[in-house]
Amino acid sequence: MSDITKQSLSELVENIKSKKLSSSEVTKAFVERSDKSKELNAYITEDYANALNKAKIFDEKPDLNLKLPGIPMAVKDLFCTRDLRTTAGSKILNNFVPTYESTVTQSIWNEGAILMGKLNCDEFAMGSSNETSFFGSVQNPIDKNLVPGGSSGGSSSAVAAQLTPITIGTDTGGSIRQPASFTGTVGLKPTYGSCSRYGIVAFASSLDQAGPMAQNVRDCALLHEVISTYDEKDSTSIEFKRNEYSKELTKDIKGKKIGIPKEYRVDGMPKEIEDLWKKGIEYAKDCGAEIIDISLPHTNYALPTYYIVAPAEASSNLARYDGVKYGFRAEGENLIDMYEKTRSEGFGAEVQRRIMIGTYVLSSGYYDAYYLKAQKVRKLIKNDFDDAYKKVDAILTPSTPSSAFKIGEKTNDPVSMYLNDIFTVPVNLAGLPGISIPAGHDAKGYPLGLQIIGKAFDEQNILNIAYAMEEKINFKNNITDWWLK
């Protein structure tokens, strides 16, 4: 069977279950394509030999009742994987091999999937273009020298380039949805507390969520079904009734009320984004949804709030990388000197910038003015959504204020880089689920995404809306395999 890598996850599962394909055939196809695609720099660590071996073992005694039977996949290098190096895209964890497995990846392997390797990402997931990775920037398969978004840039690139049928990323301020938007793929940021954070290298604990990234909504729903579990090892994991998201997926969204927040019409928004949004509204109407104008009055404060809360938590979360126990250590004259050298050499510029911002906003004398104030604003932003959801079932916005940009274009302008997350950040601050689906192209032919934001724990609803709209939009990603030539 040719073109195995062009198949969606759902097709691959179907073909393995009906024994038209073996896990070995599928794994070999993705390994070979990955191996030929080094120019994309999507992988930090390849584990191809092990993957092929595991596929062989699977095929010897295939359990076809599993949800991901013998499906190969690569995952973002923020998930700790037992016996396979986990770097978080950082020099400081360059040599770190966990002895344990994250809950999310464990759930995936429990359903029969096979690990092919670890995907590139911004250092400690801090970035919107994958350019802060110690392991170099990643190419967007859409066009040469185009960023794939970030921080899950290796993941979005690998899914779009069909190096892996599906993948998982993490999303603290948009790190799944923005790269999905930049690569013409689908990415879901689940409700905070839906997926366990155990074994995921922490960036900002109150915002971090793992989520699925896929080529279509159905695949996304299937993977979400696998990774959304209650976990006692994560105190912020929430026990609630989880759906069988893929089974319960429906295109019938007739009568669903979809809100359009006026505050998302930001100054200087490119016309093509505005047009995309209008088109999205029409698609939603075509699907039978009712469109309602709403207001989320504190939207303007979301980005500054995020850039206080996230760095504050990060500055503390990253204190453990001190050269004492594991990871990179620079020699020093004494303990303090060792700390300074280790952390100066081990962390990149963006990570250091955020540690400094975070340390500053938590400092005595500044805490009330920054951190405490930000927490209050965060509550107001959440209240905005709560009020809106009295009137609507979901909210439709653009995923990003622009399409993908060129590598190096924004590296010297952190604020412009931060603005990338303007539509995604409020969702993390409010702990809500959000999904980005590809919805069109800009003048350059680069993909653009629409974001559907749901009520807490209402992933099924936004998956359904995305599923219905996906059919109407009928988006085709334009991947030319330029890097193979």
Added chain:
Amino acid sequence: MAKVSENKSEYLINRRDNQYEVVIGLEVHAQVTSQSKLFSTSATKFGAEPNTQVSLVDAAFPGMLPVINEYCVKQAIKTGIGLKAKINKRSVFDRKNYFYADLPQGYQISQFKDPIVGEGKVILDMPDGQKEVGIERLHLEQDAGKSIHDLDPKSTFVDLNRSGVALMEIVSKPDLRSPDEVNAYIKKLRSIMRYLGTCDGNMQEGSLRADVNVSVRKKGSKEFGTRCEIKNVNSIKFMQMAIEYEANRQVDLIEDGQKIDQETRLFDTKKNETRSMRSKEDAHDYRYFPDPDLLPLEVSDEFINELKNNIPELPDDKKKRFIDEFKLSPYEATILVSDIDTANYFEEVVTKMGKNKDMKLAVNWITGELFAVLNNKNLEISKSPVSAKNLAILVNLIKNGTISGKIAKTVFELMLNGDKDPQKIVEEKGLKQQSDPKAIEALIDKIINDNREKAIEYKQGKEKLFGFFVGQAMKASGGKANPQLINEILKKKLQ
């Protein structure tokens, strides 16, 4: 000249015409008695091989998350109840951020703004009456690991066995006024926690240590002086020495017209002095903020009440009962309740003595002979070589006249070796007291007969000689004759 204070126990420092009062507040760190750590399942046994009780959470591996140990929460609440304190139904864990080699996370999880236990109090029994000491708060926090600097000339070794062990920090109000009160306070806290089983109070193993805040002010002044904090003192004796040194240092500075700097100091136990560690300006900025890995800790009324209903009798109540029920003096009761094991031992002796018991005698034997032996052998009463049951039998043997108090001491010596039954010792060694009046009468008749001249001298008024006859009678009976009978019969015969 210093005036003599009316209150004898008042602790004042005299310089020229000035009298200074010492104001002390304590931050006691008490290790929670628990099989596992505050946020991980690692064991907490003392003295284990280095780094054998360390989980991935304790060593702060990437992606590891804390999960609160419910047992430690219960222990903290029980302690709060024992301190008659307000239990906060909602408390918050914060991160206290600082870098150190034995602090793997780079922060300590503690409680800053919203502790689990609020204001309470402890009653001290001082020689001149009771004194109430206010408790400001009690909060839960993680212990750090241990840095070992003396194993290698170049490197420091780190042992993380202690990393993450649950501590209760108990902060007193600045209500203490002397080293003696500090002694009484620590002992009372320790006693309460041992009654509750929430902290073993073992200071040698570091289960109980304290930061001591000391300031001085002129007697009668209402305002507090500038305080210094003496860090991490691990014995009551050192606390007392540190306070004495520090208070005198501060008084000297004031008398010299100098200012006291608010600072953190260390107590050098070898030189018996405190030394500046860091000034207020150099104080760490710990950047406290709520730990986003943990939700606020919420406990229900039912949860608290369930614990309240299972609180054992505490020292103050037990003391009252000992006085009421056993007619002990307050002094005796205080000694017996001060430690849970002593109180339990005493109560078991009382039970085992049965109906016809001599409470005074039992108390005297415990606080006298038994305590002396325990002191000599440096043993806890829980390791007493004589069981409560056998001590009760011994006391009963004295009470019912089977043996004299003097013989009892001999029997007690023999009991020490393998907790022997005193009844058996008495039988085997033939130590039973002779209480047959006829036999004693015969014995006395013989002695008077053999010492006719002395008997006459006695009758003529040399009363000292009575003792001689008692001694002769005891000797003749091999020490077994009932001394009371000897007295009675001798008196009759010598009339």
